Amino acid sequence: MLLQQIVNGLALGSIYVLITIGYSMVYGILQLMNFAHGDVYMVGALVAFSLLTTYHVNVVASCLIAVLVGAMLAALVERVAYRPLLGKDRTVSMITALGAALVIRNGEELVWGVAAHGFPSFVQTTTLQIGNLQVSVVQFFTLLVSVVVIIGFNLFLKYHKVGKSIRCVAQDIPVAKLMGIPTGKTISLVYAIGGALGVLGALLYCSSYNVVFIGMGFAGTMKAFSAAILGGIGNLNGALLGGLILGLSESLAASYISSAYRDAISFLLLIGILLIKPSGLLGRHISQKA
Amino acid sequence: MTSSRFSSNKSGGLSSPERVAERGRSATSSIAEVLHVVQEWAEKRPHLTRAFALLCILFLPVIVRNPYHMRILNMILLYSVLSISLNLVVGHTGLLSFGHAAFYGIGAYTTAILLKDFGWSFWIVFPLSGLLAALFGALLGLPSARVRGDYLCVVTIGFGGIAFLVMQNWTSVTRGPMGIPGIPSPTLLSFRLTSHAQYYYFGLALLLLTYWIVKNIHDSKIGRALLAIREDELAASVMGINTFRYKVLSLVLSTFFAGLAGSYLAVYLSFVGPLNFTVDESVLMIIMVIWGGMGSLPGSIFGAASMLGVVELFRPLYQYRLVIWGGVLLFVLLLRPQGVFSRKPYRPRRQVVESEEIP
Numbered sequence: 001m002l003l004q005q006i007v008n009g010l011a012l013g014s015i016y017v018l019i020t021i022g023y024s025m026v027y028g029i030l031q032l033m034n035f036a037h038g039d040v041y042m043v044g045a046l047v048a049f050s051l052l053t054t055y056h057v058n059v060v061a062s063c064l065i066a067v068l069v070g071a072m073l074a075a076l077v078e079r080v081a082y083r084p085l086l087g088k089d090r091t092v093s094m095i096t097a098l099g100a101a102l103v104i105r106n107g108e109e110l111v112w113g114v115a116a117h118g119f120p121s122f123v124q125t126t127t128l129q130i131g132n133l134q135v136s137v138v139q140f141f142t143l144l145v146s147v148v149v150i151i152g153f154n155l156f157l158k159y160h161k162v163g164k165s166i167r168c169v170a171q172d173i174p175v176a177k178l179m180g181i182p183t184g185k186t187i188s189l190v191y192a193i194g195g196a197l198g199v200l201g202a203l204l205y206c207s208s209y210n211v212v213f214i215g216m217g218f219a220g221t222m223k224a225f226s227a228a229i230l231g232g233i234g235n236l237n238g239a240l241l242g243g244l245i246l247g248l249s250e251s252l253a254a255s256y257i258s259s260a261y262r263d264a265i266s267f268l269l270l271i272g273i274l275l276i277k278p279s280g281l282l283g284r285h286i287s288q289k290a
Numbered sequence: 291m292t293s294s295r296f297s298s299n300k301s302g303g304l305s306s307p308e309r310v311a312e313r314g315r316s317a318t319s320s321i322a323e324v325l326h327v328v329q330e331w332a333e334k335r336p337h338l339t340r341a342f343a344l345l346c347i348l349f350l351p352v353i354v355r356n357p358y359h360m361r362i363l364n365m366i367l368l369y370s371v372l373s374i375s376l377n378l379v380v381g382h383t384g385l386l387s388f389g390h391a392a393f394y395g396i397g398a399y400t401t402a403i404l405l406k407d408f409g410w411s412f413w414i415v416f417p418l419s420g421l422l423a424a425l426f427g428a429l430l431g432l433p434s435a436r437v438r439g440d441y442l443c444v445v446t447i448g449f450g451g452i453a454f455l456v457m458q459n460w461t462s463v464t465r466g467p468m469g470i471p472g473i474p475s476p477t478l479l480s481f482r483l484t485s486h487a488q489y490y491y492f493g494l495a496l497l498l499l500t501y502w503i504v505k506n507i508h509d510s511k512i513g514r515a516l517l518a519i520r521e522d523e524l525a526a527s528v529m530g531i532n533t534f535r536y537k538v539l540s541l542v543l544s545t546f547f548a549g550l551a552g553s554y555l556a557v558y559l560s561f562v563g564p565l566n567f568t569v570d571e572s573v574l575m576i577i578m579v580i581w582g583g584m585g586s587l588p589g590s591i592f593g594a595a596s597m598l599g600v601v602e603l604f605r606p607l608y609q610y611r612l613v614i615w616g617g618v619l620l621f622v623l624l625l626r627p628q629g630v631f632s633r634k635p636y637r638p639r640r641q642v643v644e645s646e647e648i649p
Binding site for chain 2: 280
């Protein structure tokens with residue numbers, strides 16, 4: 001039973017990790033709370049939904065298109081809503097993010113409506129029996145995809161030239177510019193990658209729970225924000241740890257304490273951790289003066 | 291006057307957002323100029339202006355007969371109270387709170403339960419709702435001793451989420467998603483508040499009280515301490531300001547008024563349900579404050595009025611109105627980052643500069 005819940009939690013947590021990475025990376029570079037994140041990746045998920053159900057496009061192709069749409073939309077939002085405010089007070093870019101989210105969310109409503117739609121599973125809905133542990137193929141698939149993507153992305157950041165330039169920009173924008181890094185393009189790229197990973201996470205979530213609706217976007221933004229803060233925002237390992245802890249705590253709280261208060265318990269855990277470690281689990285110590 | 295500027299701006303191509311922003315900035319600053327000219331004209335004739343404004347506000351319910359419009363007016367009054375009180379925390383102290391709707395809800399549920407299940411008098415319950423909300427406000431203020439900035443922001447989101455879940459799931463007290471209907475309306479000396487117009491005057495009184503108190507706080511030693519904390523917390527504490535105490539104080543005062551607003555909502559709608567107090571609602575209030583102008587009280591009223599009034603203005607475009615409104619919000623803030631009413635541009639704390647901005 002406990003092991004079962006841990007497996008469920010890890011599958012949920014790995015989805016949160018995918019969603020959180022994009023959020024946390026953007027924060028790491030611009031200290032911007034990207035409130036449009038969830039609504040942007042929901043567009044991708046909804047596009048995949050339409051392609052799969054209405055146009056009967058092949059699964060791999062529709063997922064690729066969805067990820068591309070998410071990446072492009074994220075880059076567009078950055079260009080329109082955030083870049084003109086670079087260097088201005090960041091509370092304002094937070095509100096323009098909310099404005100962008102409002103536009104996108106209501107645009108989604110016009111196209112897809114507010115109702116929840118059934119989302120087809122990517123893989124067959126059988127379960128694997130390992131000892132007395134039941135792992136559904138969907139969960140296995142989710143874990144597999146997340147692990148591959150997370151490891152791949154880490155290697156990209158570490159060894160690829162573009163990945164290195166992203167890390168440079170995260171450290172210091174003016175200096176990165178002096179070193180000849182095209183900072184504007186790099187920032188757009190970070191948004192695009194964040195959007196793409198978010199769409200991937202959303203697709204896995206929709207496929208696991210067989211449902212897609214617009215409200216998932218804002219809820220996802222809040223989860224990503226919480227997970228990122230929990231792990232230490234702007235830190236990739238922090239996003240990993242935060243996402244997994246959030247998933248595990250939700251799954252354990254739902255089965256052992258109360259499913260109605262599932263989110264409340266993970267919020268309490270979050271507040272408790274912040275009281276003990278005010279800059280998140282892996283966050284650097286924040287000095288009061290930057 | 292302003293439209294001519296706008297049309298001349300349209301002549302170029304819309305190639306890059308920066309250039310659009312640059313061009314439009316002159317347009318919005320000319321709107322601001324007009325506003326300032328009007329303000330100066332009004333400031334020279336204070337008695338005339340005040341009498342005129344007072345007359346307009348007092349006789350509004352006589353002119354507006356449509357109950358639907360009266361309801362929007364009352365909601366604007368209510369949200370003005372909420373955004374002014376939130377401005378104390380967000381605009382003055384610089385704490386980004388995503389939990390304001392929770393306090394609004396605590397006030398509303400306190401009133402609903404005490405009036406309906408216990409049959410207390412409204413005039414006892416009303417201040418009590420504010421006090422209870424303020425108590426939770428103080429509770430939320432405690433983590434601010436250790437947790438700062440965006441981390442504190444997540445704590446407030448968590449608090450808002452927990453409060454919402456309790457309202458939705460504690461069915462034995464709050465009746466859960468069904469909400470509490472049939473809350474009795476308040477009586478004053480055997481006179482019962484029932485019509486929209488009567489609630490309008492009640493809401494107006496509440497707004498004036500809030501405005502007056504927050505304005506006085508703003509102009510007092512407390513207000514200066516709060517502004518100092520917003521500008522630089524470390525420097526403020528070095529100057530001998532007990533930052534923790536002032537942060538908690540601003541939260542307590544702000545949530546007190548949120549609780550009163552909740553109480554007003556409960557008796558006005560004679561119904562409370564958890565969906566009025568989600569985190570989305572808090573986000574709406576934050577948009578009102580920042581869009582109107584951080585730290586500006588008329589700005590907060592403008593923010594509330596425009597956010598709610600727009601629903602009515604764009605009614606012919608029913609399904610597109612929120613898309614348009616989001617676009618307007620985004621565009622205006624790109625041009626005027628300090629908000630519509632704030633005069634002084636807001637200074638960034640740490641500068642992430644484009645190369646051309648380096649002197």
